[in-house]
């Protein structure tokens with residue numbers, strides 16, 4: 001029987017993912033697939049994204065990047081459903097704002113959302129994964145109909161949630177790498193981070209980059225990801241569009257209190273390019289008033305590095321400093337005040353502050369099984 005042209009194209013794999021009214025483009029990268037499309041919000045300001053799961057690829061986790069391309073507008077994630085319409089999680093409409101499971105419920109121009117989020121979330125089945133998103137107007141006051149949203153989905157077929165690999169780029173700015181003593185101290189801190197992740201079953205590979213690799217790194221003034229000049233972070237993450245976490249090393253973080261050790265772009269963070277995809281770390285804040293790294297400060301810097309990357313992988317602080325907001329995990333205690341929290345959670349990697357006295361800092365490298373379950377599900381861990 002003679003097949004029609006469209007059947008021939010589909011059978012030959014030329015056309016990929018013709019779904020609904022919008023098409024999806026597919027690209028293979030490393031062991032992952034990247035699907036891209038765009039959509040428009042309906043009259044109620046929301047739209048259900050129907051991600052086609054390739055039949056020849058057992059998708060275990062997906063990291064989405066939703067970008068609202070309208071000037072000043074933002075996008076948030078409302079809910080996740082399986083192919084048969086079973087609601088897997090209600091997020092925006094059902095979330096306890098004091099125990100947020102993902103930062104994707106907060107509207108942002110570039111919104112990164114990972115599924116599954118943690119142990120206990122349903123496996124990704126077959127057919128389609130349905131994610132309802134909403135657009136918010138530039139004033140932030142109302143939902144926005146007719147907003148164009150770009151969608152990128154990074155698909156993994158890594159069903160083993162007990163081990164994985166993570167690529168990290170460490171970007172040295174403004175020639176900092178020429179300071180041999182600093183280079184040695186940072187290398188020691190990187191080893192500390194690698195050890196912390198190894199204990200969680202994640203093998204971290206760090207690639208160093210300098211302005212010799214990328215002229216963007218000649219610039220020494222960097223604000224937090226998502227702040228300051230957005231072009232810097234967007235350009236950097238685009239120039240290293242390699243499914244690696246970008247860490248930018250600076251003397252001091254522009255636009256914040258000098259005591260800020262580091263910051264991550266979002267929870268979870270972008271491994272796909274955006275103006276908030278990355279981590280910034282201050283060598284000055286981490287090396288103390290004398291600007292020389294002691295052994296303790298190298299340890300602190302290594303844990304700061306691991307902490308900020310932890311945010312990128314989807315981890316919240318187990319408790320915030322107001323002691324009234326917590327992560328959404330069941331195995332980090334919901335402590336209520338500083339002394340108890342420091343005793344119960346102070347040694348956790350994601351505790352919100354370093355705990356130092358005049359002589360030493362408390363080691364902060366503990367990760368609970370619940371936290372590890374989040375990290376292992378991050379789409380950038382392959």
Ligand SMILES: [Zn+2]
Pocket residue numbers: 307311317350351352
């Ligand atoms: Zn933090």
